[in-house]
Amino acid sequence: MQLSKTYQSKDYEDRIYQEWLDEDIFNPDTCIKKGITSEKAEHFSMVLPPPNVTGTLHMGHAAMLAIEDVMVRYNRMQGKRTLWLPGTDHAAIATQSKVEKILFDTTGQTRHDLGREKFLKKVDNFAQNSHDTIISQAKKMGSSLDWSREAFTLDKQRNLAVKTVFEKMYKDGIIYRGDRIVNWDPKMQSNVSDDEIERIEETTDFYYLKYGPFTIGTARPETKFGDKYVVMHPDDKRYTKYKHGQKIELEWINGLVTATIIKDEAVDPKFGTGVMTITPWHDVTDFEIAQRHNLSYEQIIDENGKLMAIAQEFAGQDIFDARPKIVNKLKEKGLLVKIDHNYIHSIAKNYRGGGIIEPQIRTQWFIDVNKKFTLPHSNIDGIKSGDEVTLKQLMQTVVQTRQIKIIPDRFNKTYFHWVDNLRDWCISRQIWYGHRIPVWYKGDEIYVGVDAPQGDGWQQDPDTLDTWFSSGLWTFSTMGYPDTNNPDMKNYHPTTVMETGYDIIFFWVARMILMTTYTLGDIPFKYVYLHGMVRDEKGAKMSKSVGNVIDPLDMIEKFGADATRLSLMIGTTPGNDMKLSESKVAGFRNFVNKLWNISRYIMMTVQEVKHIETEPKANTIADEWILSELNQLIKDTSKDIDKFNFSQAGEKLYDFTWNKLADWYVEIAKIEKNKDDILLFVLGNLLKLWHPFMPFVTEVIWKNFSTDNQLVITKWPKVSSKKVDNNKFSTLQTIISNIRTLRVNAGITAGATTKIILVTTHNDLINFVQEYKTVIEKMTKTELELTTDKPTKDDLASIHESYFSLFTSISTVAKNKQAEEKKNLEKYILTLKNKLDSDFAKKAPKEIVEKEKEKLKQAEEKLNKFL
């Protein structure tokens, strides 16, 4: 096979991926059939965090795919039963709003103009297209996903799982329906969960208003029409004369009202005047106060964000338009005390591009996280089958006991903080795209079940479920649930690792833990590995509007999938954001090419290209060195991947490939011959070690070896226990480096061959250099002459004239260098001696003291050579 000078990723990647698909080796069932793994082998399983069907893959997805594929390919090569299960998420709100926007932008229609059925068809269409794009992109990255098991969070099987769990929870009393204050998005006409809103700080006016004998503060005067409770802290001395329950007549926006005094600890006496009025229908705190004291409440703002009849002359107006008019009226009535213009107010926004949240009291479905129920069957450490528990306890227990380990560790704290403060989860949404709530009503009757009830007159609840409800089931809804006899459930659940971004630890990771511990009495996964966000080279979030987005497909097109993968794995650590630039990817493209050329050279020089399975015999110190370095590399790479240190593994592989194999061993192999077997052996193993990181180029090179198997299913290299002393080789390296430095410092042009007379009285050195003379000479472009005598005038004269100045300059340089080195060495020895004279010798652990003594000995020996 003729190999091109540079690796052209485009010529190979699609074809290689197709070949893997043809062999069906991403499917563990096929691997068992082919004997690549066995039914009895340990399993490694992972479900892909399903990308939303809202568009295309971004760099974050690419990072996720790269990291997960490393784990999967590594474990597959280890011979484990390995399953990586793909899918996509319907992402209810995100997808619906995207389609609504497209619909409105293109036709000016809203979803209501189309009607539920027609609109949903449009969304399905969009989702299908988006899905197809995403899948093809995942393939471009080289992801070894088992496509035969692909799932969608909104398909029939997942819908059955959703309905089954819903029914079960309802029967356990965990799911309930209630009137609660929710985050209403008037733009989307739906409520959203606390996690779906983001707060934005805004500088607004803050109004101090006269409310009878009190002054109250508010940033939102338009909500104040119905305020008839005035609240203060029970211990506030300023207001002791007012008693709880006392009634006061006062003039308010639209005339006289009777206000009731309420004492409640929720009021901060230090804030403003320490007195506030409440609007329970549109404020969470106020709602809670109202509930505590059994107060009545009234709706002021309707679902569209317009004022209601209570606002009288302002009724029907948009709240934001009405505000200045209301303030004006308050001013005219003399109720406006003052305005603070620099008030920082946080407003809640629906983070999926929706509108400004207006809290509203509405009837919704909730999951009660504090309700006790009996867990019939438990595989959870610390909880026995039949124990009475709450969802919150389950979520806490599995992480506390370390049955689920979160990487990096610090996210445990984040997780607990969230779970400990978790409130009931509102799961109903007033949008159309999603799992319809499996509840039917007929008059006062209510029916909850997987299938629609028999008989006429039943109306299904129009709402759909929060998208995270179905995502929460993902690890087991993809494995056949509710059919618990499904072999996948037995063979691959709980999954081994959940790898995802730290930004969705609450949304998703916590919900999966909730859903799985509840439904199965088991953990969904053993490890949670959290990766950071991919940012631009300045550390800014990538966003379309800023224009700093790096598209993974562009990078693959330009530099290849392997380089793109490396750039997302090397130099990044779990839980920390990673900065990415095109030049970083380009750098790794250079490296991919380096590996390509090392391979190309070996393939071209070697007598016969064949796969060498067992370690060949080492004939020289270079052979011994490279084999032991390889051995260490296998050890390190395996350990690092096992410990999720992908970056470190990559760095060590990089170092070996470039700085050891290419720069030293291959160069020496040009001088010392008969290294075919070792070159092939090292290369073969190196390809295996690199394969999880860069599957394409390694597979392409592997094809040159005449083996039947694809690299993707070869066995991971084994560590040999042989011990080798590499001191000799490092001496050789030192000598070569020194001579090279000498040459450069003496200003000798790189191409020219020079003569060097090595004068030394050390016989070991003479002997050593004599032994490796050829290698040293060729590696340093020199002719060596060895002598124990100081050169006489005659000697110098005998050297060809053109070498004469060279010799003298080299000696001067060498002398200076030596002097400098000697000085450093003496300093170092002094430091060591002082250290050993101090308490260090008495108090430090023995082996460390020994090590220091050894160092001293070596340094002193080295110094002796100078003298």
Place this chain on the structure above:
RNA sequence: GGGCGAUUAGCUCAGCUGGUUAGAGCGCCUCGUUUACACCGAGGAGGUCGCAGGUUCGACUCCUGCAUCGCCCACCA
């Protein structure tokens, strides 16, 4: 307001449970058109590890405080 993280070479970051003279990649400088590779090779410069204390024989590493930046959470009307 609470919590978390970061601060190490010009840039991007490693540095595991305290123990060599603190590392890598990129960039920079010098030299080189050597038939594997210019997507290359050889050599080099560059850091009092944010600041101030403390613990220790020994601190980039542990503790306390401070500063700057970033993120997350929270019902301050």
